[in-house]
Amino acid sequence: MTARNGRAPSVKEVAAAAGVSLGTVSNVLNRPSVVSTSTRERVERAMAELGFVRNESARQLRAGTSRALAYVMLDGGNPFFHDVAAGIESAAEDADLSVFVCNSGGGIEREAKHLDRLLQQRVQGILLTPVDPGAPHLAEAARRGTPIVLVDRAGDTRDQCSVAVDDVLGGRIAVEHLLERGHQRVAFVGGPESVGQVRDRLRGAREVWAELGRPTDDLLHLPTGALTVAEGRAAGERLAGLPARRRPGAAFCANDLLALGLLQHAVGAGVHVPGELAIVGYDDIDFAAAAAVPLTSVRQPRQELGRTAARLALDEATNPQHRHEQAMFAPALVARASTGLTRS
């Protein structure tokens, strides 16, 4: 029976159809208990017949704030960020909020554009994994009053919330694991160093190496141009090209995508994993466990990261006594076949 006159029916039309006033319809919507059963039923019937749908923009304009959160992820091609997003969504669902998921793809201008749009939407909070935590448009956006929470990156300053995982520690445990398994020469595969996560993981690796008095040259850095499978494959190529004497028997990759690429190259080239090359990835995305040779990886609490970020943003948005908080999680090593957990 929906009257498709071109525009959706409003409370006013529902009121007319039900023979009540606009205010009563609004009451049915927002405080049903205050309306008598008979009129309420009449109104509800009218809403059903007209196909009434609340107009969220009007509610929002009236309320002054939206009922949405936003997440700007760094790389839509990396499942890690989708898992973080899932965590955010679960927290948002509990609070009955929508989530805008955006993807900067590592582009600073796309990030800025998304931020701008989200500010205009008056989202309750913006969670983002920044391209560059120091970029001016972040500080600028923060001054606009919308809570901004850094995800997977600790803020440089104490004047904003952030949730991160200790990447230096992650680098340490990855290398410690390889050392425990008796490896003498290790390659760190990852780049560019402009990415904070890469820098920190490398730093952790070097710290352990130095602390144990290993020769500096035995921790080789194989830089990559990006954190992708293709770059991992290319790194494998370069690794294979090294003279056997200098070639590391183990690789620690800055993320699982690189590790998967490296693994693919190894298998294709007939290099036995972990026998001739042990591999440790980072993030523990589902595809790491699903690889032909299941990947040892440094697990980050992906969903928890998202959930916590959402909670912090929400607190900042609604709690006047909010104190900025820098949450830091600890990564954990998940040992699998790629470093010799099982024979294969």
Place this chain on the structure above:
Amino acid sequence: MTARNGRAPSVKEVAAAAGVSLGTVSNVLNRPSVVSTSTRERVERAMAELGFVRNESARQLRAGTSRALAYVMLDGGNPFFHDVAAGIESAAEDADLSVFVCNSGGGIEREAKHLDRLLQQRVQGILLTPVDPGAPHLAEAARRGTPIVLVDRAGDTRDQCSVAVDDVLGGRIAVEHLLERGHQRVAFVGGPESVGQVRDRLRGAREVWAELGRPTDDLLHLPTGALTVAEGRAAGERLAGLPARRRPGAAFCANDLLALGLLQHAVGAGVHVPGELAIVGYDDIDFAAAAAVPLTSVRQPRQELGRTAARLALDEATNPQHRHEQAMFAPALVARASTGLTRS
């Protein structure tokens, strides 16, 4: 200098600060050419100083429609859908629209909830890969006036837009490829059959099989409970358990996740791929090409699917002469090592 009095400044406050009327500020925003340079600069300075940000809800209320599109995907854990989403986003970006990305996770009630929310948001159009194309809430939502486009599933009826890929054809070319490579016995791995995509791919496989007069029993159906890596692994287990005489030398999986799981099991069990077991996947997600044994897969034009869906929704939303359209793409086989493209 941003005055953080708690609420964001409005055009009215900008007008006051610049010493002009509200209408002039609006003109600066929407038709700068009609404003004199000097006043425009004065207004712009005021906006910058106050940190003015347009309120999208107010614009939207005024305009009657939002500047957003939505995509409700079926399985957030499957990269295929994220690639579709990326296609949608690229089309949306061209039209200067935002995209809400939601995930039903295969749950009919979550899908319904998302639809409801999106209707309230007055999005320009809803693209979705339905849990069940025949579910009543879809028809219900369609009657609300918001364009709904089915993605990766052809509509049962002609009264709505849809974009899909010919899954029956996809099933055919997968099996034809295996037959060309000399396989006599093939397993179809996939389920549940309540999923239309699975049904159609299986049907295509059976069609070719019958047309070529192959013994029905030689096309074995290994049903799975879901389209996941874990289920693929489990199917591998069952496959390995078959007596050698009946065991197929090739498997066609209903999607790449299953294929990846199957591959993992094979490699772990020392089954040579493709020597002892050839594998064909479906979707050609990036991880298929990145597998240890690169997977042969049936490619769907994922991004194109998304882009087309977005275009159709937008046309339906804005063009009064809109005609519903059922776009159907053709899948293509991408042959790789898992069916013996290269020695390994």
Place this chain on the structure above:
DNA sequence: TTGTATGCGTTATCAC
């Protein structure tokens, strides 16, 4: 219990 009036921030129409 129900009805009336006001304002949220923006845009567009009309005088000036």
Place this chain on the structure above:
DNA sequence: GTGATAACGCATACAA
């Protein structure tokens, strides 16, 4: 070139 004003749909304070 600029300013006043109405309207979008809803929620609420207040009047009846």
